[in-house]
Amino acid sequence: MSKVKYYYDSENLAYRKIKTRKRKKFGVVVLFLLASALFGLLSFVILLNTPYFETPKDRLQAREIENLKLNYAILNKKMDQVNGVVNAIEDRDNNLYRVYFNKTAIPDSTRKAGLPGVDRYKILEGYDNSQLVTNTAKRMDILTKELVIQSKSLDDILKLAAAKSDFLAAIPAIQPVRNENLKHMASGFGYRTDPFTKVRKMHEGMDFTAKTGTPIYATGDGVVTRADNSASGYGNHIVIRHGFGYETLYAHLSKYKSRAGQRVKRGDIIGFVGSTGRSEAPHLHYEVHKDGKVVNPLNFYYGNISAAEYVAIAHLANQENQSLD
Template sequence: MAKVKYYYDSENLAYRKIITKTRKKIGVVLLFLVASALFGFLSFVILLNTPYFETPKNRLQAREIENLKLRYAILNKKMDEVDNVIELIEERDNNLYRVYFNASPIPEEERKSGFKDADRYKDLEGYDNSQLVANTTKRIDKLRKELSIQSKSLDDILKMAEAKDKLLSAIPAIQPVRNENLKNMASGFGYRTDPFTKARKMHEGMDFTAKTGTPIYATGDGIVARADNTASGYGNHIVIRHGYGYETLYAHLSRYKCRAGQRINRGDVIGYVGSTGRSEAPHLHYEVHKNGKVVNPLNFYYGNISAVEYVAIAQLANQENQSYD
């Protein structure tokens, strides 16, 4: 039963009954219902955006986000390991490989420069975990650039190694005739007595005595430039161009075992000892030229003699005796 309400009428000094109009009652009820509905909707929205009220979809998304964060953390840890390996390779590259081949080291700022494009990672901004994703992407790009630089450096080193192998093979590094007991060394490089004029003159090679027909060996890899007897005084002779500015000459041969244009390897038999041309007796006259200038062949026998043998042959070569041509 609804309560009856009264009000005091001061003019008539009496209490009178309050009579509420039906329209007003309906309005109050409607206002209450609208207010209740609005309050309920706002409360629902607030609850949806709090951790205390999650839908199954929200819980699934939250688990996926945490899983992605964990994977990014593992990825960054693996990148730390890759970074350490790359640093070790870079250190060996700069301080070992490039030093060996006399190449300049790659500056640290060039290796670690990364990318300077400010807008490169702009599309990763504006998300809840933008910083995590952007930082990881930057690290990956930096590692990719470092690996690219290192890969190019190793390609350069491989080319230098191949060139060095060719250089080492081309340098005249052995004696042109077998000389195990060092008795075949007859005359060295320098001023010697001419066997025909008896005057002192420059002897631009080394003479090795040997029987006619003794094999003569190429002292380095190269191409036969000539094998003929057209040069005055040398008789039958061979010239090999080794590249890198090196040439060798083998004179007074009895016969050839190569021809002009033929590619020769160190140790190949190219001819045989004789006494053709301006020669006093069977022997090989051997010369080494570097960049067009004649040099002492004694400096190039490191390929097949020991240090003790080198000293012994040097003493024989430095004797100012008579040459054989």
């Protein structure tokens, strides 16, 4: 039951009941309801922004964030494994492949340098887990750059290996006449007595004595540039250009088995021993030229003779006897 309120009427000297208008009552009720609604809304907003009250959407987002953190952790672990493999490849590249091919090692400062641009990761800043995302992005960029550098390096190594293979095949590395076909090593490289003038002069090759018709072999891959008898003293002779500055000459042949312009491989038969030109007996005069200068052929017989055979040949070749041409 609501309280009845009175006021004192001084004119009539009596207490009278205060009558509340219905409109005023309605206004008071409406004001109370509005205040209650505002208070309730304010309380709800405060609760939403406290960690003690989670909506289903908040819980879903929290699970997604935890899943992303887990995925980033797994990604970083995989990058650790890939980085270990890349480091091993880089170590072999610098300390094995590049050493073998006489190439300068790629420094770590080049391999592991970050990508240019100070604002490259600015877009990732300002979030709760920005540090995690930014560090992962940086690691991925560096690893990607390392892989690109290593890929280019291996491409260079493959090119060097192909060139090295061609180089090794081109070097005149075998004897032009097989040991079993030799009578003996007649004369080596150096000053020898000329068989015709009896004057001591430079002998710019090695003489291999053998029967007429004994096969002569190309000592390295190359192209026959001459197969004629137009050079004075050499008689029928062949010149092979091997590339990389190497040329070989085979003189006093009885017959040819190759022609100018023909490409030959090491071990191919290119002609046969004879005694044409300025020659005293059937033999092969063999010369090796490097960058236009004559060099001792004895230094190139590592392809088909043993160490003991090399010592024996070197002993015979170094004797100052008479040459056969």
